[in-house]
Amino acid sequence: MDPDAVAKAFVDHYYSTFDSNRAALVGLYQDSSMLTFEAENLMGSQAIVAKLAGLPFQQFLHQISTTDCQPSGPAGGMLVFVSGTLQLQGEQHPLKFSQVFHLMPTPQGSFYVLNDIFRLIYA
């Protein structure tokens, strides 16, 4: 399977889910998953999705500018590095962000997010 195609499919799925139904992201994380969101650390799918679903904005619209990926280690993991913009409802200007995902394979032939680090990039 082409890693670039896997990364692109993951990124499309992740941000379209984020922008339509944040609670549905729970299936992408596991108990060992970690999210660092603007320097706040969360662990486990429930805590991570509670954080994302609880963000104080009704609507998000992510636009992806770049997606880079690399295979990562003998266990079949993959790093996916994203930059883009984020339009929040009621805000005039989109915000720039950068985010990295460390994906690990599941026994079912899919991937889950082991590591997730998100930062807004300020002007």
Added chain:
Amino acid sequence: MDPDAVAKAFVDHYYSTFDSNRAALVGLYQDSSMLTFEAENLMGSQAIVAKLAGLPFQQFLHQISTTDCQPSGPAGGMLVFVSGTLQLQGEQHPLKFSQVFHLMPTPQGSFYVLNDIFRLIYA
């Protein structure tokens, strides 16, 4: 060892070396290391450092805005996620960048860079 302290020490060392003597970065990479630099893929310490040392600017000055880290997997790896600005000699305005490193432990108790992805973040 405190992961945040390791990440901070790595970041300080990496960018001060980059800004003073790029060729000396060779010791941080190994044959299996990968760099994706503005969508260009390189593999192995020699190819990576040849790319970095050959960048067509005499002088770089990195300023770090944020450093985030997470432990990554059972092999003792660590993800380090950096955002900041980059001042190039002769350029009026600094450029924003974001970069992720996947560090792996060495038998000597240090770390090497397994994965490295760099992107400029445009306005």
